[in-house]
Amino acid sequence: GAVVSQHPSWVICKSGTSVKIECRSLDFQATTMFWYRQFPKQSLMLMATSNEGSKATYEQGVEKDKFLINHASLTLSTLTVTSAHPEDSSFYICSARKGGSAYNEQFFGPGTRLTVL
Amino acid sequence: GNSVTQMEGPVTLSEEAFLTINCTYTATGYPSLFWYVQYPGEGLQLLLKATKADDKGSNKGFEATYRKETTSFHLEKGSVQVSDSAVYFCALGGTSYGKLTFGQGTILTVHP
Numbered sequence: 001g002a003v004v005s006q007h008p009s010w011v012i013c014k015s016g017t018s019v020k021i022e023c024r025s026l027d028f029q030a031t032t033m034f035w036y037r038q039f040p041k042q043s044l045m046l047m048a049t050s051n052e053g054s055k056a057t058y059e060q061g062v063e064k065d066k067f068l069i070n071h072a073s074l075t076l077s078t079l080t081v082t083s084a085h086p087e088d089s090s091f092y093i094c095s096a097r098k099g100g101s102a103y104n105e106q107f108f109g110p111g112t113r114l115t116v117l
Numbered sequence: 118g119n120s121v122t123q124m125e126g127p128v129t130l131s132e133e134a135f136l137t138i139n140c141t142y143t144a145t146g147y148p149s150l151f152w153y154v155q156y157p158g159e160g161l162q163l164l165l166k167a168t169k170a171d172d173k174g175s176n177k178g179f180e181a182t183y184r185k186e187t188t189s190f191h192l193e194k195g196s197v198q199v200s201d202s203a204v205y206f207c208a209l210g211g212t213s214y215g216k217l218t219f220g221q222g223t224i225l226t227v228h229p
Contacts, residue, residue: 034216042222044219046216046217046218095161097215101215106217108160109160110160
């Protein structure tokens, strides 16, 4: 199969602190990974596209200095929420695409619930 | 830009009932269309897809046909089971890095 994991599955932090979320492709290499944000009862919103070894491409309206993305290896991408505030509380989901083609299937992680107090 | 609109839920059905979840889209070019399913506590899984007009995607008894003339990709199943209870997302994929645009999701609950 093609399994993607996320860690942690949930995290609670104080306002002003930074939180790192990991996304790993467990049994395949992923040149490209994607980070999404999901609000309650709303759709997934693409935040950024992460390519191994290069800078992430952020969607319009997403602050790149607040949501730091690193894709240092073919199996790991990290999202760091810097100086988190209550409005950053959300469900963060990553996906990893198998292979290099834009038409290849994306495999999704189970998500990370972030709560900022 | 691209957008996807799904019928609002939640949808509640009895086992063996017929299911339709409507999905319409707006896109430039010729996108691929997808249905994803999210079971409680799990990540999204690809349910089916169609890559060009008039294609029919099917899997696990679910079907959807890519209708370019009506810009639709409605999900159907003839006889739902309790195990089909989940959240269903319609999505379209552009060619730029394979980015996906999702609908808002439809919660389906099937009662015995």
